Amino acid sequence: MEAQTLTYIFVGLSFALYISIAIASRAKSTNDFYVAGKGVNPVANGMATAADWMSAASFLSMAGLIAFLGRDGSVYLMGWTGGYVLLALLLAPYLRKYGKYTVPDFIGERYYSNVARVVAVICLIFISFTYIAGQMRGVGIVFSRFLEVEIEMGVFIGMGIVFIYAVLGGMKGITYTQVAQYCVMIFAYLVPAIFLSIMLTGNPIPQLGFGDKLLNSDIYLINKLDKTIIDLGFSPYTEYSKSLIDIFCITAALMFGTAGLPHVIVRFFTVPNMQAARRSAGYALVFIAILYTTAPAVASFARLNFIDSVQNTFYEDAPDWFRNWENIGLISWMDKNQDGKMQYSSGSPFVESRPIFTDKRGSLGQRLLENEANTSSSNEVYLDRDIIVLANPEIANLPIWVIALVAAGGLAAALSTAAGLLLVISSSISHDLMKQTFMPQITEKKELLYARLAAGITILLAGLLGIFPPAFVAQVVAFAFGLAASTLFPVLFMGIFSKKTTKEAAIGGMLTGLVFTFSYIVFFKFISPELNNSDYWFLGISPEGIGVIGMILNFLIMLLVTKSSKNPPESVMDLVETIRRP
């Protein structure tokens, strides 16, 4: 059977599974729709959280990113897992004890102010939208590579599927669908990783193979990789190339950002009690760690493998996958020295940042480029980092069903995260803006209808962002984490750990964090991108890590303003007292 037919079958079966789960567990009340009736088992919730958390970016891009960043890639590994410690220890159990539906709900009631609630909703919508656009794009990429449909068509199909199960099932529907999606995703990630590990080191556990000796050799894989890339002019794989302060701040911004992400926090509202919320965060991290500890192993295998198969190889002898991805335009080769062999080294092959293909072919069958050659580097090969995970099964010569499985896994990762984000956006609109702020008289039935309408509209907007991706999608990822760290995390933390923090403090703190972080990122990413280097950064901190400074400012403002405003009402202090009690 052909790879494509098999991919259709795998993807079709997985979609059928998701939809039937959603129909079996559809939401009947707002309680079901927002928090799955608060009856989800902590292990199941852990799995759903893991699927919710691991997006198209984690599944498709992270290993590729680490493969090329080397040690610097550690910021993502530590940053995107360490946040769960903060969640489990500082936020999740208390927010669960509070027991309402959304994150702005808590902020509105704890800070006795609808202004605070609306500011929180604005932060939440901004954070979630930057995130969801990337997911829809991921769906499009998978569809176009494996099913050979247009990216637009792929996004439409993805939108349709998410629409059915998120709008019908609400939180209850997506929780159980995410459990299924986690299983598909992790299986699809591990199979190629295990094969690659055996192929290179003979060790079937990628986490151990990563630190093991190469097959039939006395050299450790990691040392071989270090030596190979240093010879090609790259900086060493195992040493940081960014400054320590920047590494420190980016890691911290990702950790605190993770703990402040609304779509992650609400997952812990669905379990029966605060003890379950804590344990559930632990299970979630176990399920996440299975992928996150495999990713750096895959990264090192893939980098070594790629260099081995490409460096100084005649184009005619290039493996099939090289040509497949060249046809899609994510790999290119420019024979600068006219020797018919591919040379790979540091530096960009051409002056432009991406290949511009002509529709002509060279004498060897390679796609010809319009780009201007970069004479300062001998590198001839362009490779888009995002294809590492998708290309791995082909690079490792795995059977075609593995390729089909990885396609289904990538879709599961993108769809599960998109659905989770969709739900927090729609519930903050129907619950926080409509029911709690502007139309308090509406009935529960009406509220549920509005929640579904809001979910429908959000899907349409997200789909549009996927079809017409603004050039800045990749640039704004820093936004989501930086903003979550500098706005929501400090306010949630103080709301639980300090009884005296006032509404003026919370509003002032959130706005300071928001304005500071937002302007810093916009300045360096959009207004003056030519200044975006460590000479101009504040204390040498890049826009990716600036959320930490925003967070510190937020805390300072809250402490100062609290001192100069009068104490919160008695009822609020009692509320804090109650959520702390076991």
Added chain:
Amino acid sequence: MTFWQKNLILLSSLLFFWFLCSFGFGILFSEYISFMKIGGFELGFWFSQQGSIYVFIILIFTYSYLVERLERKEKK
């Protein structure tokens, strides 16, 4: 000591290890512990790409176990 004070002490001591294993071993003092090896890994590199994640998991379950014990005492 009240339940809340005990909880705060527990939290801060676990967060100390959280900081030590990620920001400490993985980033700040990574160079100073690199003479130690685990398989092919230098210890600092291992902490930043593997070890810290395992420690995070242990921390969450440890907290969960210890605080539940405190909570049971508090309820009595």
